[in-house]
Amino acid sequence: MNLAEIVKLYGTPTYIFDIDKLTQRIAYLKSKLNYDLVYAVKANTFIISELAPLVSRFEICSPGEYEICTKLHIDPQKMVISGVYKEENVIAEMLKNYDILKYTVESVTQYQLLSRLAIASQKPIHLLLRLTSGNQFGMTKDEIKDIIETHNREYLIIDGIEYFSGTQKHNLNTINKEISDLHNFIIDIEENCHFPINEIEYGPGAPVYYFQDNSFDEDTFLSELNLIIAQLNKKVTLEIGRSIAASCGTYLTKVVDLKTNQVGNFAILDGGINHLVYYGQMMAMKVPFYDIIKKSPQEEEATYNLCGSLCTINDIIVKNLKLPKLEIGDIFAFKNVGAYSMTEGISLFLSRELPKVILFKNGKTYLVRDTYKTSKLNFPNVEE
Numbered sequence: 001m002n003l004a005e006i007v008k009l010y011g012t013p014t015y016i017f018d019i020d021k022l023t024q025r026i027a028y029l030k031s032k033l034n035y036d037l038v039y040a041v042k043a044n045t046f047i048i049s050e051l052a053p054l055v056s057r058f059e060i061c062s063p064g065e066y067e068i069c070t071k072l073h074i075d076p077q078k079m080v081i082s083g084v085y086k087e088e089n090v091i092a093e094m095l096k097n098y099d100i101l102k103y104t105v106e107s108v109t110q111y112q113l114l115s116r117l118a119i120a121s122q123k124p125i126h127l128l129l130r131l132t133s134g135n136q137f138g139m140t141k142d143e144i145k146d147i148i149e150t151h152n153r154e155y156l157i158i159d160g161i162e163y164f165s166g167t168q169k170h171n172l173n174t175i176n177k178e179i180s181d182l183h184n185f186i187i188d189i190e191e192n193c194h195f196p197i198n199e200i201e202y203g204p205g206a207p208v209y210y211f212q213d214n215s216f217d218e219d220t221f222l223s224e225l226n227l228i229i230a231q232l233n234k235k236v237t238l239e240i241g242r243s244i245a246a247s248c249g250t251y252l253t254k255v256v257d258l259k260t261n262q263v264g265n266f267a268i269l270d271g272g273i274n275h276l277v278y279y280g281q282m283m284a285m286k287v288p289f290y291d292i293i294k295k296s297p298q299e300e301e302a303t304y305n306l307c308g309s310l311c312t313i314n315d316i317i318v319k320n321l322k323l324p325k326l327e328i329g330d331i332f333a334f335k336n337v338g339a340y341s342m343t344e345g346i347s348l349f350l351s352r353e354l355p356k357v358i359l360f361k362n363g364k365t366y367l368v369r370d371t372y373k374t375s376k377l378n379f380p381n382v383e384e
């Protein structure tokens, strides 16, 4: 992938998602983890079609995500509808459109809604009951057991349990403990409710190491994770977003101004924290992985604060970075931005444009979203 060519063609700021790299990433994860992969589409909706032949399901958490997947003709048998709030009319419409859909149940109220809609539509619904990890998501063990003991077996097919307790989880001891708790709960259900749990959808929150001072032996981590999950001794699907999508993404941004004052050197870039979010970044002190495309080679070095274009002192991507002397027009290519970065930034602040999104596949580039003026969204449409 020739980034300089891509900048020439599309300009900056731009996200580029490398589909060949994404395909290799999935192959790597599959070589390490003996479980089917479910892609949490919230991580990046632009790569859904490319992932369709590579993952077993898509986790869809909002009507918007459902609309995107439907427009992309994702097989309904590959959809699991999740999320804390499911509007009745949206679920009713989904049931009308598709005979087979699977839903994650987040609360007793949601369970009652799904039960009512299944009976009214005379269509059986497949359910995964989400176990809470102690926050607003999922249900308690007692609530789950209650549902299992009383559910209408004609219309509700309880396939199993869903459990996700957080993202960027790198402590295998913590994961081991939660898997062991989950295992005991499954045994409890099977022995005391006399009900077989056929499937567990587990979100490991597999971590991505974003910064240059991190060291991470991912091969060993994933092999151990694989062994820990094997304790469940069930059909397990792994619901993953970040670890699938992050590495395929690069964000291209240009130096548009340079200045020096009593504090130091500042490079102003045409993008910033409205487009670029690195989980775990602290006061811009950590250095993410990046490349520089220089306008001309420079022997001399200087230390810079790399800042975005927002009107806030917080818009700093990296502080105190030693670099070859910068010129206006130099390009930074920030790595590992394929998951969440484009959606977690404060993209509406200052009414700056949203970057283009490019897919790179088999040596070709495809513009899948043009620049978008957020001034349209921040404009008050007052009727005359």
Ligand SMILES: Cc1ncc(COP(=O)(O)O)c(C=O)c1O
Residues within 6 Å of the ligand: 040, 043, 059, 082, 164, 166, 167, 168, 203, 204, 205, 206, 239, 240, 241, 242, 243
């Ligand atoms: C229910 C659920 N599953 C899976 C994920 C994906 O997590 P990650 O991106 O850490 O893999 C999330 C992320 O918020 C989630 O809420």
